[in-house]
Amino acid sequence: MLHAMRAALAPLVLILGLALIAACGDDEEAEPRVRVVTTTNIVADWAQNVAGDDVEVFSLLPVGADPHSYQPGAQDVARISDADVVFAVGLGLEESWLVDLVRNAATDPGAIVELGELIDPIEFQDAHAGESALLEAIAGIVHEVEDGHIPPEQGLIQIGAVLLAMEEGDDPADVCFYDCHDHADEGVDDGHDHDDEGDDDGHDHDHEGDDDGHDHEGEFVEVLIDILTHAQAGEITPAEAIEAIDELVHEMEEDGHEGDDHGHDHGLYDPHFWFDPLRVKVAVDAIAARLAELDPDRGDDYRDAAASYKAELDELHGWTAQQVEAVPQERRLLLTSHESLGYFAALYGFDVVGVILSTTTEATPSAADLAELAHEIEELGVPAVFGETTVSERLAVTLADETGVALVRLYSGSLGAEGSGAESYIGMVRANVTSIVDALR
Template sequence: MPGFPRLPHIGRIAVALTILLTACGAPAAAPIPTPRPLTVAATTPIVGDVVRRIGGEHVQVTVLLPLGADPHAFEPSPQDIARVADADVVFAVGAGLEVFLEPLLRSAGGKALRVELTEGIPLRPFEVEAHSEGQSAGGTELHAHGEWDPHVWLDPNNVITWTHTIEAALSRADPARADRYRRNAEAYRAQLRELDAWIREQVSQIPPERRKLVTDHQVFGYFAHRYGFEQVGVILPGVSTVAQPSAREIAALEETIRALGVPAIFVSSTVDPALARRIAQDTGARLVQLYVDSLSPPGGEADSYIQMMRYNVRRIVEALR
């Protein structure tokens, strides 16, 4: 049978030399090692989302509070202590929101850089509705509580300040990637400025006399100040969702709602709505749930900070206009 044609002698030598040179050639250059991602702990889902927008693929973010958890009542687990102990940076809101953080950091004893995002933001005092101090139930006079309100993120302009703080902290912990953090932060700041303009446009649909907020607890101070709302009542007294109102306080709040014709009560997704639902039924007001201290699950209507704000503003405008 005819076989495959044989290579000429010189051809066989050339093939052999090629194989030999390939086998004995210089080794391939070793790949340049990529710096490991920063390990970051964030106290709340909202903080974690903003940090991810700036850190991108170069940070591994673990969030201490589960979705839907109330930061006022959160108790860290041993796993949270381990996460903080391993972190390069710990980001918190600050201003007293995370009462659990100080003992958690002591227990963790880690090397982490601690960053409080309220640094550089002019804080507003909590405001207490007048009826809880025994004044006229129909009055709308507010006065300072003497404690600082940490819910600064409900004004996107304060989150712009967050981005500068986060960018600086990540760049300090990881100077090699500082330029990437800067570019990400600049892009996100543009989105936040666009969000602020969009909120102003949406709120303009509500007549000024109807921009009255009744909420489950004192959380909308920065939002109200920025966009021209008035906080006329809260369900839970004090500055925490743990406190419970007296029967007299509930009656006074219901009188305020009726006297001012407030059409809606806004309740956070992290707060039990039972009491708010009862007050809504008593007064004929509509009960509207918002995302305030936490985000929705991934794929939900408020699974990022910007989506959360857009969702909340749409619900507020729909309820009050």
């Protein structure tokens, strides 16, 4: 009897033992293989598509938060501290808060992966572009003089030609390579006459710019003209004028670098590369590579998932290119809440004709800035003003009301809420493209 009971219980004990082992195995699998934190929910969506459900992916920014001005809390410090890797956009997007967050969490800076550094970023095309080009052109002429390639007198003539050409709307680089050399022999008097003309015109522009409180280019031009005027009057020698201009250029360059440290502006490069699905593919590969490094046993799985997701991004790009064909070229004009659509415009053949908040959502445009944008809308026939879900639309609404054009809301720094159709990256892009095409077709 006892022997029979043992024979009957043996299979049961074996089954229960196997079940217990399996249960323990489940507990172990419940522990995330890799802990991933991302700065934005857009990046989190990319990471989750690559990582799968076995990897915990957490976005610091909730739906609707602005990555430019996010204020992290204590829970964010804990998340960063526990993370194996932190995927950030980079290129200055999170600069105002991420550095302090990493420092407070005592996180190894090597755990931070700034994806924007890997995607061949484009430069901002904003109001500072002209200032940078002017500085570069003037600095180039000064170096030519200092290196002995041209005399100081010739350098002053070329600088005068650059200023005159800028007043006429030409690119300073084009002036240096063509006008300066082609017309250098037209005479010092002609160059000085232009300087005098520029003096009055330049001062007028400077005073207009002072009302805005940020016309650095106007201040630079004003001082340049003063130096040229003193040289023309014989109050300083051409060599002394070149030396003074060299010092001025260095001061402007230093001011520019100091401005970058304030955290209110991005740097030279545009961080909004998620509006270009082809560049996102590069970021996806970088995510897969880091996950494979952290979890080599599943490296092939991460790479396969990345390849599959990149195929979806290729399909998204093809769909977008097809959709925008419905918009006539003369109506492919984008005026946005802040400068976020540069990648989209470059990839799909649009022109960004104006931005309300320049490169960052923390800026405050002046009345003169808004008046200029309203003038551009009317002069160019801009069909719509594009607001953003993560940015206050007060100014965009005002601009749209004053000009009588449509106000269209786009998803920019964040995915949409559940049920919006924009709760994934691909859904967000499709929603934005549909809105843009419907507004401009």
